[in-house]
Amino acid sequence: METNKQLNAVLIGCGYIAYYYGLIASKHDNNFKIIGCYDIITQRMIRWAEHFGVKTYKTIDEAINEKTADIIINLTPPDQHFLINQLALQQNKHIYCEKPLATTITETQELLKLAKQKNRMIGAAPCSVLTDAISKICELINQQAIGQVRFVTFNMHDFRIDLGRPDTWINPLGVPWPYKNEFQEGCTREHSAYSLAIATTLFGPVSWVGSLATTVIPEKKINKQETINVTTPDFTVSILKFANGIVGQLTCGIISHIPDRSIIIQGDIGYIKLDDCWNYNSPVTLTQRFFGENGLEIKERHIEFNKDSERADYYNIDQARGITNLCNAIQHKSILVCGNEHAAHVTELTNSISQGIQKSPQTQFERYLPEDIFNAIRLSKPIKY
Ligand SMILES: NC(=O)c1ccc[n+]([C@@H]2O[C@H](COP(=O)([O-])OP(=O)(O)OC[C@H]3O[C@@H](n4cnc5c(N)ncnc54)[C@H](O)[C@@H]3O)[C@@H](O)[C@H]2O)c1
Known part of the structure; x- marks a missing residue:
């Protein structure tokens, strides 16, 4: 070890x-x-x-x-x-x-x-990439389990935060959730990086991005006394064209009553679904569709992996894996996922999507090899839980 x-x-x-x-x-x-x-x-x-x-x-x-x-x-x-x-x-x-x-x-x-x-x-951050689920997905793609990847859907819908009394959310040390800042920054700046970090780790840099960014609910009624007027987008839909030809669609919002943080990766002979990219224990499902002797055959199986994390106190996210990944990279034991040029690329994509513009990003980074991703994930996990 x-x-x-x-x-x-x-x-x-x-x-x-x-x-x-x-x-x-x-x-x-x-x-x-x-x-x-x-x-x-x-x-x-x-x-x-x-x-x-x-x-x-x-x-x-x-x-x-x-x-x-x-x-x-x-x-x-x-x-x-x-x-x-x-x-x-x-x-x-x-x-x-x-x-x-x-x-x-x-x-x-x-x-x-x-x-x-x-x-x-x-x-x-975010270190949403450093999970067993992403390692499994990377392995399935690498094994050609869904054939050539063509199209990916990233959903990043949080629920209607404005209806959830965010003014009452307090951490165990008595610090309130900074809801005013969060609304002012906008959900795309706050949340889209979770999907973008995974997307760019698996599929490499984006060569073109275009988005619609809009404020659907400008008046956030927090409680009977307080309404916050926001101008930043609370809903964005974007198209990502990856340099390798794969096309992606990312939706990010806080206007839905139903949270949906799923990722669906579609290839020529099937698709892989991750139910929730915020939950390190989220199920991964592989569905294969191919022509057999009796015509179209469909096989579906849940991909089992060891329970990744025992934590459930904050969306089952282990924020420290990103820091451990950094320690490993400093000590030359693994690549730094979402670091330096890659982090800059994710930041530029986030900004572009949030502003509702189209562009070919100025920032680029070198796509990782699958074995480097497996290694970085394996080494970022804590030894003890
Ligand atoms: N709150 C969440 O749910 C959440 C989740 C994931 C990531 N994040 C990210 O984490 C970061 C912090 O978010 P947060 O929710 O903890 O915000 P917060 O406002 O609760 O905490 C930020 C802290 O930084 C301090 N601060 C501000 N300027 C400073 C300075 N110049 N020097 C030293 N301290 C300073 C503030 O006093 C405050 O205590 C943000 O980038 C946010 O996007 C937040």
């Missing part, structure tokens, strides 16, 4: 999602350890630090300059990502950043340039 040196990380942004990172990080302590945290809201920083037993800092500079830290984990809101990522790279730290890496393509390119100059790695 490959052993890793344990790397040290400092977490910036002790908000809503930080609790779930802290919880799962302990399962990955053979790869990394969070040794300190910082937040501009001192109370939040102290609460997180006390709960997870780490040190605190007086300023962001002090936190990022932590001598013993190899990695800065950036869990601040999107508009802070670029500056903090830039600061961390300048101080020769590797970074792991929540989505998006930056809010513009210029800033994203600047981070790539800086990372190259400093010889540092950029890991980026």
Whole structure:
């Protein structure tokens, strides 16, 4: 078994999602350890630090300059990502950043340039790729179980968040879900990267993207007193043309009563369905359709894989796998899925889709070999659950 040196990380942004990172990080302590945290809201920083037993800092500079830290984990809101990522790279730290890496393509390119100059790695959420389900799907595609892949549908419908009283959602450390920011950012910036990370890992870079982005429900009535007027899209439909000729369709919204985060991959002799790309234990189904002796024959089977994750406290997502993947990549044990150029590509696609424009992306990355994907997934899983 490959052993890793344990790397040290400092977490910036002790908000809503930080609790779930802290919880799962302990399962990955053979790869990394969070040794300190910082937040501009001192109370939040102290609460997180006390709960997870780490040190605190007086300023962001002090936190990022932590001598013993190899990695800065950036869990601040999107508009802070670029500056903090830039600061961390300048101080020769590797970074792991929540989505998006930056809010513009210029800033994203600047981070790539800086990372190259400093010889540092950029890991980026989401790590929805690092699951047994995706490994199985990759294996089935590679074995030609559905023949040549032609068309892929990515659904990323969350439910009607506005009707779910998001003003009452609070994590166990007392931090509220930042619903105003979430509505202002828009669901495409917040959610489409889960699908895009999987899509581009399996099928490589996108050579053309075009989308319709619209605000279907501009008045989000949160409770009897509060209505938020939003201008960012709450529904986008996009077409992705991959460089290898496969065509994809991605729908992202918060206007449906029924959540649907499925992925359907269609080839010449069948299709593969993943029921929910947010759930690491989601079923995978292979359906084959081919002409046998008696005409069209249809075979359907559920693909079994070991239960991937025991967690069910936050949509069954293990956020720390992305950081373990980064640790493995730093120590040359696997490729970095959704890192550096790939992360920039996903960021550019997200921005384009959210803006409802058509373009050939400026960012590109080299498509992975299936064995590199299998290896990265295998090594990113925690040893203990
Ligand atoms: N909330 C979710 O459900 C969720 C899920 C997955 C990913 N994310 C992503 O995680 C990131 C954080 O989201 P969140 O929901 O935890 O937001 P949040 O607003 O609850 O937390 C962000 C924290 O960052 C702090 N902060 C802001 N600027 C800072 C700065 N300059 N220096 C230090 N700290 C600063 C804030 O005080 C706050 O405590 C976002 O990129 C979001 O897209 C959120």
